[in-house]
Amino acid sequence: MRRQVATLDHGGHGPAWPVFGSRRVRERVEKLLGQAGIRVGGERPWDLRVHREAFFPRVLAEGSLGLGESYMDGWWDCDRLDLFFHRLLEARVDQQVRPLGRLLASLYGRVVNLQTRERARRVGEQHYDVGNDLYRRMLGRWLVYSCGYWRAADDLDGAQEAKLDLACRKLGLEPGMRVLDIGCGWGETARFMAERFGVEVTGVTISREQQRFARSLCEGLPVDIRLQDYRDVEGRFDRVISIGMFEHVGRKNYRLFMDTARRLLADDGLMLLHTIGGERSAHRTDPWIERYIFPNSMLPSARLLGEAIEGRFVIEDWHNFGADYDRTLMAWWENFERHWPELREHYGERFRRMWRYYLASCAASFRARRNQLWQLVLSPGGVAGGYRAPR
Numbered sequence: 001m002r003r004q005v006a007t008l009d010h011g012g013h014g015p016a017w018p019v020f021g022s023r024r025v026r027e028r029v030e031k032l033l034g035q036a037g038i039r040v041g042g043e044r045p046w047d048l049r050v051h052r053e054a055f056f057p058r059v060l061a062e063g064s065l066g067l068g069e070s071y072m073d074g075w076w077d078c079d080r081l082d083l084f085f086h087r088l089l090e091a092r093v094d095q096q097v098r099p100l101g102r103l104l105a106s107l108y109g110r111v112v113n114l115q116t117r118e119r120a121r122r123v124g125e126q127h128y129d130v131g132n133d134l135y136r137r138m139l140g141r142w143l144v145y146s147c148g149y150w151r152a153a154d155d156l157d158g159a160q161e162a163k164l165d166l167a168c169r170k171l172g173l174e175p176g177m178r179v180l181d182i183g184c185g186w187g188e189t190a191r192f193m194a195e196r197f198g199v200e201v202t203g204v205t206i207s208r209e210q211q212r213f214a215r216s217l218c219e220g221l222p223v224d225i226r227l228q229d230y231r232d233v234e235g236r237f238d239r240v241i242s243i244g245m246f247e248h249v250g251r252k253n254y255r256l257f258m259d260t261a262r263r264l265l266a267d268d269g270l271m272l273l274h275t276i277g278g279e280r281s282a283h284r285t286d287p288w289i290e291r292y293i294f295p296n297s298m299l300p301s302a303r304l305l306g307e308a309i310e311g312r313f314v315i316e317d318w319h320n321f322g323a324d325y326d327r328t329l330m331a332w333w334e335n336f337e338r339h340w341p342e343l344r345e346h347y348g349e350r351f352r353r354m355w356r357y358y359l360a361s362c363a364a365s366f367r368a369r370r371n372q373l374w375q376l377v378l379s380p381g382g383v384a385g386g387y388r389a390p391r
Contacts (some may be wrong), residue, residue: 026056036091038084046083050076063097068288068361072353081356082330085364128185128207131346135186137339138332143186143213146244146274147325147373151391156331159324164192167241169390170317170377171270173197177238180204180264182230183245187214187223193241194221202235204228231260239272240265246275250298254308262312267380271313276325277302277372293358299371313378316387322372329363 030040039047050056052075058066070076078084088094139145141157148159149166167189173179175198181190184203187210193199200222205211206229214225230245240261249257261271278299284290285297300308309315336343336355344352365371377389 022053022057025060026053029056029059032093032096033088036087036093038087045080046078046087048076048078048084052076060097063287064094065287065291068292068354068357071357072292072350074353081360082333082363082367085361086367089364089368089370128205129209132186132209132213134336134343134347137342138335140331140335142188143217144188144243145185147276147321148328148331149321150324150327151321156328156335159328159331164189165196166390167243167272167274167375168193168197170375171239171241171272173199173239175199178202178236179239179241180233180235180237182233182240182242182261183248184210184214184225185244186210187217187225189241189243190214190223190225191218191221194218194223199239202226202233202237204230204233231256233260233264235264236266237264238266238269240269241272241274243272243274244276246273247294247297247299249300250296251281251300251304254300254304255312258308258312261378262380265380269380270316270383271378273374273376273378275300275305275374275376277305277320277322277374279370279372289358292354305374305376309376309378313380314382315376316379316383317375317377317389319375319389319391320372321375322366322369325366325371325373326363329359329366333359333363 026040033040033048037046040050041047052070055070055075058070058075060066062069135145136143140160142160142164144160144164147163148156149163150159151162153159153162171179173193177197177199179193179199179201181193181201181203184190184201184205187203190201190203194201201218201224203214203218203223203225205214205225205227208227211225211227214223218225242261246257265271276299278301281301281304282298285294285299289297306315333356336359340352347355362371366373377387379387
């Protein structure tokens with residue numbers, strides 16, 4: 001029997017795909033999807049509709065990068081991307097496809113510091129500067145781009161306000177304190193602390209758009225918003241807070257981050273670190289996320305975080321409410337979809353598909369409990385008599 005050899009069009013976003021034994025390639029992908037209860041051409045909301053046969057070799061060759069790019073290119077669709085990804089991740093199908101490119105990227109991450117001062121600015125330019133109009137519509141009343149706290153909240157705005165209040169109570173803020181906000185975003189945390197707790201805040205960000213917006217938001221308050229790398233901050237602060245920024249620090253810089261925070265924090269101070277955590281230690285992030293969403297990002301593991309803290313701080317509290325990020329991301333998805341008619345002209349359909357893929361895949365990672373959301377409270381030498389953590 002003659003072996004089938006064909007060339008499949010890549011849709012204008014790369015080279016054509018040579019396919020050897022394309023039927024066997026399709027069967028291999030369908031078998032992998034079947035382990036998660038997903039069918040190609042099925043009618044359930046998590047099933048796939050494949051529009052190009054080149055989808056199958058592309059996914060096998062490139063793994064998650066090929067899956068994401070082929071969705072952006074319109075090669076396949078699914079009614080509920082979040083359900084699709086949840087099933088894939090729960091069945092750990094992603095761990096059975098390991099393209100060579102991912103191995104090489106991991107090796108590169110072991111050698112090179114991907115989060116130097118120069119590289120760190122890239123995520124600000126590519127992601128956080130993409131457009132304040134997008135984030136204002138997606139994030140809701142509170143322009144806070146991190147996990148909400150849904151314990152007693154009914155909606156996104158309530159969950160974000162509860163998260164900010166929880167963080168401030170964990171820090172025991174009092175009027176007149178000086179607080180450093182590392183990765184201050186659009187300034188909502190700084191404004192919240194200054195208005196409700198009477199503290200003086202210095203916020204640092206690497207995004208020009210965030211700095212511009214935050215300065216306007218906090219005008220008239222004792223808040224200083226700087227375009228500055230955390231490594232260059234000087235001074236002494238009663239409290240340090242960092243929400244949703246540690247994911248950009250990088251494995252090679254974890255100890256430097258902790259050393260910097262310790263240098264800036266008063267001996268009787270407290271630090272709150274709010275970060276996504278990964279289930280295992282790694283050297284590089286998912287390649288699709290790396291290329292299109294968060295360049296040079298890296299999720300810390302519990303081990304790596306603990307090693308960076310050791311000898312520098314006492315861990316007073318380690319709070320995991322990672323399941324709340326699923327609800328937060330799906331609320332952002334709903335806001336994004338509802339406001340898309342206002343955003344379409346500026347961003348275009350390929351961006352829409354990219355953003356949908358991003359929000360849904362991340363929501364699924366928390367739903368499957370593959371990723372976590374941690375809030376740590378750290379002290380330089382231990383709180384006398386012990387620390388009681390608010391919840």
